[in-house]
Amino acid sequence: MKKVFVLLIVFIKFLFADSFITDVEYGKMLYKNPRGIGCNKCHGAKGEGGIIATYKELNKIDRKKYNKNLVAPAINELDPQEFADGVLKSNKIMPMYFLTKDEIIAIYKYLKISNKESKNDK
Structure with a gap:
Protein backbone atom coordinates (compact mmCIF):
# COMPACT_ATOMS: atom_id res chain seq x y z
CA MET A 1 0.00 0.00 0.00
CA LYS A 2 2.83 2.34 0.86
CA LYS A 3 4.47 1.76 -2.57
CA VAL A 4 1.22 2.58 -4.35
CA PHE A 5 0.92 5.80 -2.39
CA VAL A 6 4.50 6.84 -3.21
CA LEU A 7 4.02 6.01 -6.90
CA LEU A 8 0.80 8.03 -6.94
CA ILE A 9 2.57 11.06 -5.46
CA VAL A 10 5.43 10.78 -7.98
CA PHE A 11 2.94 10.45 -10.84
CA ILE A 12 1.00 13.53 -9.70
CA LYS A 13 4.24 15.50 -9.32
CA PHE A 14 5.24 14.76 -12.93
CA LEU A 15 1.71 15.34 -14.15
CA PHE A 16 1.70 18.90 -12.82
CA ALA A 17 5.36 19.70 -13.47
CA ASP A 18 5.87 22.85 -15.55
CA SER A 19 8.38 21.44 -17.96
CA PHE A 20 11.06 18.83 -18.32
CA ILE A 21 13.34 21.22 -20.22
CA THR A 22 14.02 24.93 -19.84
CA ASP A 23 13.09 27.58 -22.40
CA VAL A 24 16.75 27.89 -23.36
CA GLU A 25 17.11 24.13 -23.92
CA TYR A 26 13.93 24.15 -25.98
CA GLY A 27 15.22 27.15 -27.94
CA LYS A 28 18.49 25.34 -28.67
CA MET A 29 16.60 22.31 -29.91
CA LEU A 30 14.38 24.47 -32.14
CA TYR A 31 17.33 26.53 -33.42
CA LYS A 32 19.08 23.40 -34.59
CA ASN A 33 15.98 21.89 -36.24
CA PRO A 34 12.67 23.80 -36.01
CA ARG A 35 10.74 22.19 -38.87
CA GLY A 36 13.24 20.64 -41.22
CA ILE A 37 16.46 22.58 -41.80
CA GLY A 38 17.87 24.28 -38.73
CA CYS A 39 18.49 28.02 -38.34
CA ASN A 40 22.14 27.20 -37.62
CA LYS A 41 22.69 25.93 -41.17
CA CYS A 42 22.44 29.48 -42.56
CA HIS A 43 22.76 31.84 -39.58
CA GLY A 44 25.64 30.00 -37.87
CA ALA A 45 26.00 28.21 -34.56
CA LYS A 46 25.39 31.36 -32.51
CA GLY A 47 23.35 33.43 -34.98
CA GLU A 48 26.38 35.31 -36.30
CA GLY A 49 25.31 34.98 -39.95
CA GLY A 50 27.49 34.02 -42.86
CA ILE A 51 27.76 33.08 -46.49
CA ILE A 52 25.22 30.48 -47.58
CA ALA A 53 26.42 30.12 -51.17
CA THR A 54 28.65 31.72 -53.77
CA TYR A 55 27.49 32.03 -57.37
CA LYS A 56 28.38 33.85 -60.58
CA GLU A 57 26.28 36.69 -61.94
CA LEU A 58 26.56 38.21 -65.40
CA ASN A 59 27.13 41.95 -65.47
CA LYS A 60 24.98 43.24 -68.34
CA ILE A 61 27.22 46.24 -69.00
CA ILE A 75 20.45 37.49 -35.92
CA ASN A 76 22.17 37.39 -32.54
CA GLU A 77 22.09 41.16 -31.95
CA LEU A 78 18.49 41.86 -32.97
CA ASP A 79 15.95 43.17 -30.50
CA PRO A 80 12.99 40.86 -29.78
CA GLN A 81 10.59 42.60 -32.18
CA GLU A 82 13.08 42.60 -35.09
CA PHE A 83 13.79 38.94 -34.44
CA ALA A 84 10.09 37.99 -34.40
CA ASP A 85 9.44 40.04 -37.56
CA GLY A 86 12.29 38.27 -39.34
CA VAL A 87 10.88 34.87 -38.48
CA LEU A 88 7.24 35.67 -39.21
CA LYS A 89 7.50 37.78 -42.35
CA SER A 90 7.95 36.06 -45.68
CA ASN A 91 11.03 36.75 -47.76
CA LYS A 92 12.52 35.30 -50.92
CA ILE A 93 15.21 33.15 -49.33
CA MET A 94 14.34 32.07 -45.80
CA PRO A 95 11.69 29.37 -45.56
CA MET A 96 8.57 29.92 -43.46
CA TYR A 97 8.64 27.82 -40.30
CA PHE A 98 5.23 28.67 -38.79
CA LEU A 99 6.65 28.85 -35.28
CA THR A 100 4.46 29.75 -32.34
CA LYS A 101 5.11 32.87 -30.27
CA ASP A 102 6.52 30.71 -27.45
CA GLU A 103 8.87 28.91 -29.87
CA ILE A 104 10.17 32.22 -31.25
CA ILE A 105 10.77 33.50 -27.71
CA ALA A 106 12.59 30.27 -26.78
CA ILE A 107 14.92 30.57 -29.80
CA TYR A 108 15.55 34.25 -29.00
CA LYS A 109 16.41 33.38 -25.37
CA TYR A 110 18.77 30.63 -26.54
CA LEU A 111 20.63 33.02 -28.86
CA LYS A 112 20.95 35.67 -26.14
CA ILE A 113 22.22 33.19 -23.53
CA SER A 114 24.63 31.41 -25.88
CA ASN A 115 26.09 34.71 -27.09
CA LYS A 116 26.44 36.02 -23.55
CA GLU A 117 28.37 32.84 -22.66
CA SER A 118 30.60 33.28 -25.74
CA LYS A 119 31.46 36.85 -24.73
CA ASN A 120 32.26 35.73 -21.17
CA ASP A 121 34.62 33.03 -22.48
CA LYS A 122 36.79 35.62 -24.25
Whole structure:
Protein backbone atom coordinates (compact mmCIF):
# COMPACT_ATOMS: atom_id res chain seq x y z
CA MET A 1 0.00 0.00 0.00
CA LYS A 2 2.83 2.34 0.86
CA LYS A 3 4.47 1.76 -2.57
CA VAL A 4 1.22 2.58 -4.35
CA PHE A 5 0.92 5.80 -2.39
CA VAL A 6 4.50 6.84 -3.21
CA LEU A 7 4.02 6.01 -6.90
CA LEU A 8 0.80 8.03 -6.94
CA ILE A 9 2.57 11.06 -5.46
CA VAL A 10 5.43 10.78 -7.98
CA PHE A 11 2.94 10.45 -10.84
CA ILE A 12 1.00 13.53 -9.70
CA LYS A 13 4.24 15.50 -9.32
CA PHE A 14 5.24 14.76 -12.93
CA LEU A 15 1.71 15.34 -14.15
CA PHE A 16 1.70 18.90 -12.82
CA ALA A 17 5.36 19.70 -13.47
CA ASP A 18 5.87 22.85 -15.55
CA SER A 19 8.38 21.44 -17.96
CA PHE A 20 11.06 18.83 -18.32
CA ILE A 21 13.34 21.22 -20.22
CA THR A 22 14.02 24.93 -19.84
CA ASP A 23 13.09 27.58 -22.40
CA VAL A 24 16.75 27.89 -23.36
CA GLU A 25 17.11 24.13 -23.92
CA TYR A 26 13.93 24.15 -25.98
CA GLY A 27 15.22 27.15 -27.94
CA LYS A 28 18.49 25.34 -28.67
CA MET A 29 16.60 22.31 -29.91
CA LEU A 30 14.38 24.47 -32.14
CA TYR A 31 17.33 26.53 -33.42
CA LYS A 32 19.08 23.40 -34.59
CA ASN A 33 15.98 21.89 -36.24
CA PRO A 34 12.67 23.80 -36.01
CA ARG A 35 10.74 22.19 -38.87
CA GLY A 36 13.24 20.64 -41.22
CA ILE A 37 16.46 22.58 -41.80
CA GLY A 38 17.87 24.28 -38.73
CA CYS A 39 18.49 28.02 -38.34
CA ASN A 40 22.14 27.20 -37.62
CA LYS A 41 22.69 25.93 -41.17
CA CYS A 42 22.44 29.48 -42.56
CA HIS A 43 22.76 31.84 -39.58
CA GLY A 44 25.64 30.00 -37.87
CA ALA A 45 26.00 28.21 -34.56
CA LYS A 46 25.39 31.36 -32.51
CA GLY A 47 23.35 33.43 -34.98
CA GLU A 48 26.38 35.31 -36.30
CA GLY A 49 25.31 34.98 -39.95
CA GLY A 50 27.49 34.02 -42.86
CA ILE A 51 27.76 33.08 -46.49
CA ILE A 52 25.22 30.48 -47.58
CA ALA A 53 26.42 30.12 -51.17
CA THR A 54 28.65 31.72 -53.77
CA TYR A 55 27.49 32.03 -57.37
CA LYS A 56 28.38 33.85 -60.58
CA GLU A 57 26.28 36.69 -61.94
CA LEU A 58 26.56 38.21 -65.40
CA ASN A 59 27.13 41.95 -65.47
CA LYS A 60 24.98 43.24 -68.34
CA ILE A 61 27.22 46.24 -69.00
CA ASP A 62 30.64 44.63 -69.42
CA ARG A 63 29.31 41.08 -70.06
CA LYS A 64 31.66 39.61 -67.44
CA LYS A 65 30.71 37.16 -64.74
CA TYR A 66 31.37 38.20 -61.15
CA ASN A 67 31.25 36.19 -57.95
CA LYS A 68 28.34 37.05 -55.68
CA ASN A 69 27.57 35.77 -52.20
CA LEU A 70 24.21 34.82 -50.79
CA VAL A 71 24.51 35.94 -47.17
CA ALA A 72 22.39 35.09 -44.15
CA PRO A 73 22.24 38.06 -41.79
CA ALA A 74 23.44 37.99 -38.21
CA ILE A 75 20.45 37.49 -35.92
CA ASN A 76 22.17 37.39 -32.54
CA GLU A 77 22.09 41.16 -31.95
CA LEU A 78 18.49 41.86 -32.97
CA ASP A 79 15.95 43.17 -30.50
CA PRO A 80 12.99 40.86 -29.78
CA GLN A 81 10.59 42.60 -32.18
CA GLU A 82 13.08 42.60 -35.09
CA PHE A 83 13.79 38.94 -34.44
CA ALA A 84 10.09 37.99 -34.40
CA ASP A 85 9.44 40.04 -37.56
CA GLY A 86 12.29 38.27 -39.34
CA VAL A 87 10.88 34.87 -38.48
CA LEU A 88 7.24 35.67 -39.21
CA LYS A 89 7.50 37.78 -42.35
CA SER A 90 7.95 36.06 -45.68
CA ASN A 91 11.03 36.75 -47.76
CA LYS A 92 12.52 35.30 -50.92
CA ILE A 93 15.21 33.15 -49.33
CA MET A 94 14.34 32.07 -45.80
CA PRO A 95 11.69 29.37 -45.56
CA MET A 96 8.57 29.92 -43.46
CA TYR A 97 8.64 27.82 -40.30
CA PHE A 98 5.23 28.67 -38.79
CA LEU A 99 6.65 28.85 -35.28
CA THR A 100 4.46 29.75 -32.34
CA LYS A 101 5.11 32.87 -30.27
CA ASP A 102 6.52 30.71 -27.45
CA GLU A 103 8.87 28.91 -29.87
CA ILE A 104 10.17 32.22 -31.25
CA ILE A 105 10.77 33.50 -27.71
CA ALA A 106 12.59 30.27 -26.78
CA ILE A 107 14.92 30.57 -29.80
CA TYR A 108 15.55 34.25 -29.00
CA LYS A 109 16.41 33.38 -25.37
CA TYR A 110 18.77 30.63 -26.54
CA LEU A 111 20.63 33.02 -28.86
CA LYS A 112 20.95 35.67 -26.14
CA ILE A 113 22.22 33.19 -23.53
CA SER A 114 24.63 31.41 -25.88
CA ASN A 115 26.09 34.71 -27.09
CA LYS A 116 26.44 36.02 -23.55
CA GLU A 117 28.37 32.84 -22.66
CA SER A 118 30.60 33.28 -25.74
CA LYS A 119 31.46 36.85 -24.73
CA ASN A 120 32.26 35.73 -21.17
CA ASP A 121 34.62 33.03 -22.48
CA LYS A 122 36.79 35.62 -24.25
